[in-house]
Amino acid sequence: MSTRWKMLVPAVVLSLALGTAAAARNRGGRSPKAVCSATAAALFTACKADVVDEAFTAKAKCLNITDDAQREACFNEAGTARSDASDGCKEMRDGR
Numbered sequence: 130m131s132t133r134w135k136m137l138v139p140a141v142v143l144s145l146a147l148g149t150a151a152a153a154r155n156r157g158g159r160s161p162k163a164v165c166s167a168t169a170a171a172l173f174t175a176c177k178a179d180v181v182d183e184a185f186t187a188k189a190k191c192l193n194i195t196d197d198a199q200r201e202a203c204f205n206e207a208g209t210a211r212s213d214a215s216d217g218c219k220e221m222r223d224g225r
Contacts, residue, residue: 169225176218184211 159167187207194200 165225169222172225173218173222176221177215180211180214180218183214187211 184207187210188204191200191203191207194203
């Protein structure tokens with residue numbers, strides 16, 4: 130596993146924990162704006178986690194390709210897809 134992936138997994142886990150905690154704190158008796166913000170934060174965290182899940186699945190598929198050039202192309206495509214999906218998460222968050 131590359132260093133990049135080793136650093137990404139703990140960051141996502143921490144983001145999930147923080148997002149869940151923020152959502153839990155903002156339930157009951159809070160203003161609708163606070164609840165909406167907590168919901169947006171939780172959805173953004175879920176989106177980022179989905180991006181990581183999809184990236185690991187793509188990486189696993191690429192690792193099964195025996196041809197070096199095709200495998201490298203697969204990794205490049207997976208990286209582009211991950212970047213695009215991450216941008217989509219940011220756009221969703223910014224739209225809320």
